[in-house]
Each structure stands twice: as C-alpha cells, then as structure tokens.
Amino acid sequence: MLRDITFGQYYESHSVIHKTDPRIKIILLILLIVFIFLAKNGFALGFAVLSVITIMLITKIPIKLYFKNMKAILPVLIFTAVLNLFYGESGRVLLSFWKLQITTDGVSRAVFMATRIILLIFISSALTYTTTPNDLTDAIERLLSPLKFIGLKNAVHTLAMMMTIALRFIPTLIEEAEKIMNAQKARGADLENGKLTERVKALIPILIPLLISSVRRAYELAEAMECRCYNGGEGRTRMKQMHLKGRDFVVLGASLIICGGILTLNILL
Amino acid sequence: MDSIISVKNVTYEYKNEDAYRGEEAVVAAVKDLSLEIERGSFTVILGHNGSGKSTLAKMLNGLNKPTSGDIFVDGINTKDEEREIEVKRKVGMVFQNPDNQIIASIVEEDVAFGPENLGVPPKEIKERVNDALKSVGMLDFKESTPHRLSGGQKQRIAIAGIIAMQPECLVLDEPTAMLDPKGRAEIIETLIRLNKEKGITVVLITHYMEEAQNADRVLVMNDGEIIADDVPKVIFSDVERLKKVGLDVPQTAELLYNLKKNGFSVDTHALSIKEAAEEIIKALHSEE
Numbered sequence A: 001m002l003r004d005i006t007f008g009q010y011y012e013s014h015s016v017i018h019k020t021d022p023r024i025k026i027i028l029l030i031l032l033i034v035f036i037f038l039a040k041n042g043f044a045l046g047f048a049v050l051s052v053i054t055i056m057l058i059t060k061i062p063i064k065l066y067f068k069n070m071k072a073i074l075p076v077l078i079f080t081a082v083l084n085l086f087y088g089e090s091g092r093v094l095l096s097f098w099k100l101q102i103t104t105d106g107v108s109r110a111v112f113m114a115t116r117i118i119l120l121i122f123i124s125s126a127l128t129y130t131t132t133p134n135d136l137t138d139a140i141e142r143l144l145s146p147l148k149f150i151g152l153k154n155a156v157h158t159l160a161m162m163m164t165i166a167l168r169f170i171p172t173l174i175e176e177a178e179k180i181m182n183a184q185k186a187r188g189a190d191l192e193n194g195k196l197t198e199r200v201k202a203l204i205p206i207l208i209p210l211l212i213s214s215v216r217r218a219y220e221l222a223e224a225m226e227c228r229c230y231n232g233g234e235g236r237t238r239m240k241q242m243h244l245k246g247r248d249f250v251v252l253g254a255s256l257i258i259c260g261g262i263l264t265l266n267i268l269l
Numbered sequence B: 001m002d003s004i005i006s007v008k009n010v011t012y013e014y015k016n017e018d019a020y021r022g023e024e025a026v027v028a029a030v031k032d033l034s035l036e037i038e039r040g041s042f043t044v045i046l047g048h049n050g051s052g053k054s055t056l057a058k059m060l061n062g063l064n065k066p067t068s069g070d071i072f073v074d075g076i077n078t079k080d081e082e083r084e085i086e087v088k089r090k091v092g093m094v095f096q097n098p099d100n101q102i103i104a105s106i107v108e109e110d111v112a113f114g115p116e117n118l119g120v121p122p123k124e125i126k127e128r129v130n131d132a133l134k135s136v137g138m139l140d141f142k143e144s145t146p147h148r149l150s151g152g153q154k155q156r157i158a159i160a161g162i163i164a165m166q167p168e169c170l171v172l173d174e175p176t177a178m179l180d181p182k183g184r185a186e187i188i189e190t191l192i193r194l195n196k197e198k199g200i201t202v203v204l205i206t207h208y209m210e211e212a213q214n215a216d217r218v219l220v221m222n223d224g225e226i227i228a229d230d231v232p233k234v235i236f237s238d239v240e241r242l243k244k245v246g247l248d249v250p251q252t253a254e255l256l257y258n259l260k261k262n263g264f265s266v267d268t269h270a271l272s273i274k275e276a277a278e279e280i281i282k283a284l285h286s287e288e
Helices: A002-007 A022-038 A042-058 A063-085 A104-130 A133-150 A153-186 A196-227 A246-268 B053-060 B081-090 B107-117 B122-135 B151-163 B181-197 B232-237 B239-244 B251-261 B273-287
Strands: A093-097 A100-103 B003-018 B023-038 B042-046 B068-073 B091-094 B169-173 B201-206 B217-222 B225-230
Touching: A022 A042, A022 A104, A022 A133, A022 A246, A042 A104, A042 A246, A063 A104, A100 A104, A133 A153, A153 A196, A196 B091, B003 B053, B003 B201, B023 B053, B023 B068, B023 B201, B023 B225, B042 B053, B042 B181, B053 B068, B053 B091, B053 B169, B053 B201, B081 B091, B091 B151, B107 B122, B107 B151, B122 B151, B122 B181, B151 B169, B151 B181, B169 B181, B181 B201, B217 B232, B225 B232, B232 B239, B232 B251, B239 B251, B251 B273
Parallel strands: B042 B201, B042 B217, B091 B169, B169 B201
Antiparallel strands: A093 A100, B003 B023, B003 B068, B217 B225
8 A cells, every 4th residue: 555655646548638738737737726726706716616616526536535635724724714813804793702704805815715715625636646756847947947947957957866766665665674674573672662752762663774774775776866867857768748739739728718707707796 | 819808917916905904915816817709700708716716807898907917809909098988888788686787667768778888879779778688588678677587588688788889899797696597597598599509709707617617718817827727628627726726527527537537438528418428338348
C-alpha cells in the first residue's frame, strides 16, 4: 500500500481530462481558482459550483474520493467560515453577544468563503487524480522553462531532476525503512509502546541507518548518472514531447467559457 | 589484435585513512597493470573482494583516473577531459545494485535518460529505447515502474539504459551479486546474446566461477595484479592456484582434479557437467 505512493493520488479512469496536456491542466487550475475567488454574487458562485461539479463528473472519478480529500481540510474550513461570520459590516443583526455580532452579511460571507474553499479542494483534486506525478513534474519543468531567458536555465532543470529522482526513490526508501524497522524489532526494539519521548528515541536507530544508506545510494546514483553521460541540462533532448492536440483546445475553450460566465454574471447581477 | 581498450602500465593508488590510529597509508589497488581488450570479445575478470577488480573496472570508462600509466578507449586517453563524454558513451558501465542506477519512475523514461543526455533527437530516442528494451527482453515492461520488477528485471533495465547509448563495450561490475539464481541466469543469458548478436564487447567482473564458463577469455586478479590470463578451460583446470587466491573452483573441475590426483587418467579441462561425466565414464572404462 505504502509503495504506491509514487503514483500519488492518480486514479486511472480514462477520461478526456486524463488525456489533456498536463501543462494546460495546470494553467487552467490556476485560472479557475482565480475566477472562483472573483465570483462576487450568488449567481456567479452558483455558476462556478455547477461548472466544478460538471468537471468532477467528466473526470469519471468516484465522488467519494473527492470528499476524502475534504477531511484533512475540514478544520481550516470551519475556522475560516466561523471567522467570517463575525466580519459582516452591514445587514440585519441576527445575534449579538459581548462585542461580537453576527449579521446577514456575515452569514453570506461565511457561506461564500466555505463554498470557495470547497471548490478549490475539488478542482485541485481533479488535477492530482487525473495526472501522474511524473507528468506533473514534466509539465512544471516545461512551464517554468521561459525562466531560462532570465538566466535561470540550470535552476529549472536541476529542480525538475531533483523532483524526478525524489519520486523515483520514495518507494525504495520506504522499503528500506521497513527493512531497518524489522531488523531493529528483531533485536528487541519497541517502536509502538511507551511515552512520546521514548518513541521518538526509538526512532533514532532507524533514522541513522536510513540516512547513511541514503547518502551511499546518492553517491552510487551520481556515479551511474555520470556513466550515462549526464552533464546537466545543457544540450539535453527529451524523448517525450508535449504537443497540444485538438482536445486540449476544447478543454481550454470550455474553461474560458466558465471564466467568462463568472465574469458576466458578476457584472450583470 | 584490434583492441577497443588498452591499459598500459596502470597503477591506481588511494589514501587509506585509519581514523582509529590516526595513520594514513597509500595503498595501491592496481599495480603496474597492462591489458588489451579485443573488440567483440567476452572477457571475464575474476577475483575475490579487494583484488582490485572494481577499481580497474571504474578506470575503464574514465570514472577513476589512473595514478600512473594510461588507458586508451578506441584510441582516446581517458585522462582527456574534453572527450570524457565520448569515452563514457563508448564504454558503458553497469553496477552491482540496480536500484541505485535507475533514475526515472517509468522504465522507458529511464532507458531514454542516456540518449537524452547525448542530445539524440526525440524520434530516434524512441527507436533506441524500443531496440534496447527488446535486446534485453523487457519490451513488455516499457510502461511499468521499476520498483515493482524483480532484481533481475531491474538489472536488465539498467543494461538497456546503457545499450540505448549504443556503446561499443559494456563493463559490468558484479552485476549479479545482489540477484537470486534465476536473476543471475537472466543477466548472463542477456550478456551472451548482446555479445553474439550485437557484437558488443563485454567485460564482466564477477566472483562467480560459473559465469566465466562462456567467456572467450578469463583474467584472474589478485592483489592488484593479473595472475592468470587464458581460456576458461585452462584457468579452471589449475585448481590449486585458484584456491590459493581465495576463489572457488567449479565442482566439476574440482572433482576431475581430485580424480586425477588419485591416479585416474581424466582430462581436467572438461567444464560442463556433461563433459565431465563423459570423462569419468571414459576413465572408468579404461580402468577395466
């Protein structure tokens, strides 16, 4: 179970969104988030809600999975909503105690904020569920590539290479940590019981061998990379080319219509 | 002889720091060694731990530079820093632990890493990746993730990653040491095929005797020097010398050696079980 972590949250369901160019997906995510926060009135927000639900349905990913991601963010969500409740400046006073008062304006602010955060979670999940971490890394490298014109070429390449290697070694290191843990348990180490300080102390004999072996691995990997003629980003080509296809433009167009819709409703109503 | 690698009077020294005693000593891992590797040949270098065989391997593609003496790969001195990449492309290197050689989380992307570094056009990379995976029998696993494969399969991916750079020579430093018997057999089979079908020169460093049986030439290293250099049959029949340098002898060679010592007229050059059995039958018949 733990070993599948390299796939992150990726869930294969063969939808159009899965096949969309990851670069387009990242740009659209940013765009939609901005517009969700720009929605001023109920109609615009309602339209955004409908659009996000439609996107979620198109991904063909079980709705249950989307709600799973909500759990982690629930405290933040409640906190933000409650805080916003007291920030109403106008409107009818519904409740008032001590120096605080809740107005109708505050309630609507709270609802708006909560809805926006929920939409934000859903739409970002739609990206991570439909894109493998490898594709994400690749897309980020390519999206950041204009930075090379301001002299950051190597920084972008190095960052992408680091992400690739990190992703590759996560399962390997987890496996190794499990092995070391078992070896220490076999020697009588007690990892599960005891006070917090005791448990933290029990982790030291696991972390030190893990650290040492990681350094050794890094050294060997560097040698192997050198043997494969790695010489930084200079003069490097890529096997996988990203080309925008017809469906990418359809997705792009649909998203622009959503953004346009939100803007129009904002102005008209 | 048309040699792809020539090693000329090479010595490699390193400082051995004894932190406990605070002493520092210069140790020579390879001593005044000369060697020619013939193009298209299958050479096995045998030796126990600390015999200097890994140090020698790392010098063959310029990863380590000799302290004195020179190594030429296809006429290029490995000390020539401007042609370092060229040397590394010509002499590919595979190490012991496949986990620490694989860079990407998808098989085909990992195999593409070498050609990408060389700046090969994308379309050609794809062809090379497919060819390389086919030549190690891993084409079906093109889109898998390496960490779900067996050790032998991972090592074959590592070999494919080198093959995709189209090297002329493949140096493997104990590639089977961490594998189970099945994985070991897979690797040896792959190497024999690459040597026969693609004509790639293979230099295999190992301490498993059985892996040397198919070689054209076997070198035995001890204490930084080459102490024997011959075809496998001759090497293995010299049981006493192999034992003296801490190497195991194939069971058949040892059996025939003991039979001969005890007065049976057998040919100790028989290597395979079948050949050895025939020798013994012949000897028994002549006894009657």
